[in-house]
Amino acid sequence: MKKTKYIFITGGVLSSLGKGIAAASIATLLKNSGFKVSILKADPYINVDPGTMSPFEHGEVFVTDDGAETDLDLGHYERFLDENLSQLNNFTTGRVYQSVIEKERQGEYLGKTIQVIPHIVDEIKMRIKKAGEHKDILIVEIGGTVGDIEGLPFLEAIRALKLEVGKNNAMNIHLTLVPFIKAAGELKTKPTQHSVGELRRIGISPNMIICRSEKPLNRDLKDKIAISCGVEKNCVIESVDAASIYQIPLNFLKQDILGAIASVLELKNLKPNMDNWNFLVKRVIAPSNEVKIAFVGKYVDLTESYKSLTEAIIHAGATLDTRVDIKWIDSEKLENLDLKESFKDISGILVAGGFGRRGVEGKIRAISYAREHKIPFLGICLGMQLALIEFARNVLKLKDANSTEFDEKCENPIVYLIDEFIDSNGKKQIRTSKTPLGGTMRLGAYECRIKENTLLSQIYQGKKSVKERHRHRYEANPKYRKAMESKGLIVSGESQGLIEAVELKDHPFFLAVQFHPEFTSRLERANSVICGFIKAACDYESSE
Template structure:
């Protein structure tokens, strides 16, 4: 497409119930369009009233994904980046809370010249403006509307996309509706009635879907797909199935096999699209049927809610695919690890990973896991809190500082290995003072920061460059006061950023690295993060 042509929009809505995989479907379509040569981006519009998910519990929302520019976003942004292999920004995710906050701020400033502020037009227009802003400079913007059709909170968003279609006209917008085709075990049948009701609800508010993506436990037969097309008023080639698959990375290939790009191209007047997914297909084959296997202990406190670690588990899959290796994750609840059972828990493990987190719950178990990895020469990767705890463990058991701790867990500790500082560096490289009056949102070091790597270190060997940029989400930092003692006994600082300790590693150990940043946020299927890939390589060498 030429630069002077306006952005075209693909709106993705969901029906029947939530958590069907709208994000994966949207990301899959985006991947196919990008690989056909178009400039594509994605936006997630969330109807919940929170300003962002930054202060939401992982039990409520799963992972908070952090963009390079420091936005705390919905976890679907992680899927978007991993599929598209592109960095997104705060423009690519907004909520009802953010929309209302903006409108109210404008009203207080007098921007509306004393008019009565209403959902229509003011809230809806704010939504439209944000969608258009995210679409600037792209051939295609895919807009996923969070929640389910029929939700009260989603109505302004649906009205916004209805109005955009009227405004932009033919060949510039299409509506894709993802819905559930449930299998009723007692009847032995897949049922289409919920989908018909969902489409009926969309039509009631003035939106007619151009394409329907059917989530189901199994493939649909031709008769069933034709029935959906007829009852929902779409062309027969616009009923796309998305049945349960072994890997989410199969979905773009499944869509491509059903020739999904042909009707999309016709609706948007994109011409003949040629797409090359050969490299993707090769990697997916190694996700599904690899020739090697490695067993990784994943130590965390949300092991019963794996969505809390979505980016990290996906990053392990990326590294595994590139090494033709299946990653067998042993989920280890850190609250249940102690000095009596630690040997038994990790006896058959090839590598140990301690993930990030907040709060002191499960910390003692994580420290036991770190000690086991250090003493028994098991490859270890500590991320964020996982790095901080490896410093505390080393201080306790090697430096013999028995009261070593983080001020997050004990504000009165005499040996504050991890402490709270009030000076951070913003993304422009300038010093920025931030206060810590609130323990919740707005107090953290967020987004991408430069890290200088020490030459002749394992980390330098892994990244093969002096300067890297990785993303952060934390409040506490390693105290440089103890640096000389750590290095005297073999735990060296191998990465730093303007005096802040970014990475540490243990000498005379096959692989023992802690990083303050979150490498999982920049990992892609086609381009795994180097330090996670390095951890996997070391763990493979340790396979017994």
């Protein structure tokens, strides 16, 4: 069996430079060259996972098929690689320490003193090796920046692992900032030199430098970085601001990044087929058509909180050769705004998910406007629950209709909390995950059975069932189903007896789903629900 080769990616100077995009771009090029590739994100923060972290603090929580709540970079990895990853592909300091402490409590260390070296470092190495099993190449992104105290055990682990597997089976890539100082009119390399110096003090010498910059680097500047940082001249790669993140693999390819990687890892025949990728990227950057939609959410000031959804919209736009112009609307502010003015020149209304009651009434107003004015509408997760509440209030005339998430004592709980669902045979059907906050979450991929001759069936091209991912605690109450169906609501998707999707008769496009379609969308395989919504918005635009 061939040894797995490792590419370790670290970052310097400051965070949010795009290590995840760089890692995903390299993985895409290697995969399209015929290698079995996977990616791992190792995060130095002490949280066990991002599941209980605020979107304002950390951005989106990405969910894998197996129900793991992971870092948002896992979303980038899946969208670029077009492969399903798992809980093996992301771990944190918290998870590492939790595992080591549990082993110590169970006596696995035979009473030894537990230390960062070797026990914590060995645990990190073990997790990296596990993620690389049966792969030709594993790319490992280390979160944070060089110099962070919490990142030291991770850096020690990759230093030791490189020695263990041999120099031709591992390489270090360091991504750093080359800032442009406007007053001087110059790009400055000193931050990169200092960052690499810090890395060397830890015992890691990078084989390649990726330079994040606003402006292109000339040959002299690249040679200066190569000499001062001790890398080959062809191993200084620029990552300049691009119109789309999906351009980055193509930009890397033009600089022959694969030639440099092949030289270090002794790889052959690195000739990736990127024709389809290139075709879609051109559509992302310069599409033939344009449509404007309203995105109604509660975290709109920080769009990282909806990263998968905004990327899924880009994928749909590329598939349909359309630029989707998003008008961000804060649902909390929408509670007091004029709806006609807010949705002027809009061809579609999307109501995104979220937790908590803040901004809920604004979302309900948006749903009501879309229903009454026949504007294409898509509700996701909480968006579906609120669509049912809006329908109950305004069509069934149940004025006190609500969710027990917002009003535990409401007389008409259209949406309610269930810890588990028991089917007619008395068997538990729903896989839930207990949270530290109490209660349960429905996490990961579940089958959705689709009703024939519905909008959902049309969107999924006649499929009888699909698998989509979930992240929610509350469910639609089946008690109100018959009353709603008698007034024109259609339950078009079900999962083990639970309502998964609803739509309306006599509406051009009104669809709400309990699952998160954005989690399975990729550039080369856009999600059908998102595509259907954007196409409906385009049709509405052309009919106006």
